[in-house]
Amino acid sequence: MSGMERPARLGLALAAGLAVALAGGAGAQEAGKVEIVYATFLDPTNTKDPRAAAQSRMVEAFEKANPGITVRVEVDSNQQASMRALRSRAGSPDVFRVNNFNAPEFVATGSVLPLDDLIARDKVDMKDWLLPLDAAKIDGKLYGMQQDFRIPILIYRKSLLEKAGVTPPRTFEEVCEAGGKLSKLGTVIGYAVPLGTSGGLGGAQPLAENMFSSMATETTGHYFAADGKAMTIDPDQLLKTLRTIKDLYGKCGATPKASVQFGYNEVHDGLRAGNVAMATYGLFRFRAIQQGGAGEDLAWAPPPAFAPDGKMAAYGYTVAVNANTAQKEAAWQFVKFMGSPEAQAIAAEGGEVVARASVYENAPLFKTPDGQRQKEWAQLIASRGQFLSYSIALTAFHQVIGDAAQRMVLRDMSPEDARSAIEKGYKDALAKATR
Numbered sequence: 001m002s003g004m005e006r007p008a009r010l011g012l013a014l015a016a017g018l019a020v021a022l023a024g025g026a027g028a029q030e031a032g033k034v035e036i037v038y039a040t041f042l043d044p045t046n047t048k049d050p051r052a053a054a055q056s057r058m059v060e061a062f063e064k065a066n067p068g069i070t071v072r073v074e075v076d077s078n079q080q081a082s083m084r085a086l087r088s089r090a091g092s093p094d095v096f097r098v099n100n101f102n103a104p105e106f107v108a109t110g111s112v113l114p115l116d117d118l119i120a121r122d123k124v125d126m127k128d129w130l131l132p133l134d135a136a137k138i139d140g141k142l143y144g145m146q147q148d149f150r151i152p153i154l155i156y157r158k159s160l161l162e163k164a165g166v167t168p169p170r171t172f173e174e175v176c177e178a179g180g181k182l183s184k185l186g187t188v189i190g191y192a193v194p195l196g197t198s199g200g201l202g203g204a205q206p207l208a209e210n211m212f213s214s215m216a217t218e219t220t221g222h223y224f225a226a227d228g229k230a231m232t233i234d235p236d237q238l239l240k241t242l243r244t245i246k247d248l249y250g251k252c253g254a255t256p257k258a259s260v261q262f263g264y265n266e267v268h269d270g271l272r273a274g275n276v277a278m279a280t281y282g283l284f285r286f287r288a289i290q291q292g293g294a295g296e297d298l299a300w301a302p303p304p305a306f307a308p309d310g311k312m313a314a315y316g317y318t319v320a321v322n323a324n325t326a327q328k329e330a331a332w333q334f335v336k337f338m339g340s341p342e343a344q345a346i347a348a349e350g351g352e353v354v355a356r357a358s359v360y361e362n363a364p365l366f367k368t369p370d371g372q373r374q375k376e377w378a379q380l381i382a383s384r385g386q387f388l389s390y391s392i393a394l395t396a397f398h399q400v401i402g403d404a405a406q407r408m409v410l411r412d413m414s415p416e417d418a419r420s421a422i423e424k425g426y427k428d429a430l431a432k433a434t435r
Contacts, residue, residue: 004333034068034070035072036070036092036095037074037274038072040055040097048346050351051347052350054346057072061346065337066330074093080097083105086111086112087403089324091325092325095319095321096319096320097317098318102394103138103143103144104228104389104392104394105228105395106320107138107139108392111322112143112323115145119142120228122336124145126207130144130356135386138226139215139227139228140226142320143318145319146317147318147347148338149315149381152214152315153282153283153302153303154281154302155277155280155281155286155298156298157274157294158299160185160277161277164182168182168299169310170213170302170305171307172248175254179191179252179255179278184253184278188275189259190254190278191238191248191254192208193254194267195207195260197399198262198264199268202395203397203402204398204401205264205395207405208398208402209313209315211280214313215305217237218310219306228392229392229434231423232389239415240306242408244413245408246409257409259344271294280303286300310384311385318340337423344363345359348366348371349365352374353374353377391430393426400421400425404418405418415430
């Protein structure tokens with residue numbers, strides 16, 4: 001069967017097999033069981049990761065509700081094994097987890113199943129989400145069920161800001177002033193701007209994910225065309241973004257040039273050790289930094305923007321169906337469950353900022369102090385987050401902006417020349433990706 005068949009025909013044989021299995025005794029049920037493979041970065045054997053433990057509980061709950069289906073978790077830490085499988089039209093994994101900003105590249109393989117007809121068939125609620133799922137569509141179609149949301153936040157060391165006599169900045173003008181004062185404390189980096197490549201999926205991902213994508217789209221929401229090809233960033237906004245980055249390294253004195261190679265890992269370690277006073281960083285790293293040594297000295301605030309309360313890029317992980325799987329209906333049932341309020345409530349207990357809005361009102365976790373920080377992050381996402389359209393060559397784009405930003409800082413390239421380098425570099429990368 002083709003991966004693009006109408007949902008009414010999806011898995012009819014499977015549905016019949018499951019009905020027989022469920023109607024029969026233990027032997028019939030065992031004989032009729034279907035296994036699906038779920039590729040995810042969360043390792044079920046990692047006993048120290050509460051998110052992985054929550055994932056195992058979600059799988060257990062699904063299997064209990066669907067005794068004719070078993071789920072085998074396959075660890076794919078950087079999504080590359082799933083990408084290779086999709087490009088080669090392999091039938092496994094049946095289901096995979098992918099973040100919003102890499103999803104267009106996955107969809108471009110032609111091996112990701114659109115879910116719109118299935119969602120309509122099963123009457124999945126499209127409104128009970130922190131951000132509307134319609135805004136997550138790629139070229140007019142929805143390819144995954146949202147699992148969680150992430151948004152940049154300002155992470156800082158309270159004692160350092162108190163020592164410098166500054167408060168958490170709300171705008172980049174305030175970052176310039178506060179970061180300069182913090183950098184005068186000695187060996188402290190006032191405000192880390194990561195232009196390096198460590199700890200991500202490739203390219204200058206920490207720069208793009210936590211700063212550039214939000215800065216370049218704050219006033220327009222335009223990043224890439226709906227089909228994931230043309231770059232639609234407003235040229236003036238792009239220039240403003242690059243000037244701000246250069247000023248933070250230059251006249252503001254907020255970030256020393258020695259930190260130009262900083263990526264995820266270096267910013268993480270700097271915040272943990274107190275060598276970095278503040279950074280716009282991922283909320284998903286907050287607890288690890290706090291438990292890794294920063295303790296109660298670590299705090300967070302809404303992220304700075306060009307304007308107070310300016311819009312920020314919001315994204316998260318979705319669960320999607322391999323269009324080449326032989327078990328489409330079973331795969332869809334699992335994906336649908338993973339986006340349900342029941343599963344999302346379990347994921348929240350693992351520390352995720354889950355995507356379903358109703359969970360924050362109904363789940364017991366959010367009626368206790370333990371869930372308040374996640375609830376506050378959810379409110380930040382709902383009020384300031386916006387979905388963006390991403391490129392099918394995003395990793396290459398991240399490399400382009402990282403290279404241009406580094407040359408701008410280290411070789412004193414003008415922001416105008418850096419903008420031209422980004423525009424040309426991306427055009428070349430896209431041509432290569434679409435040959």
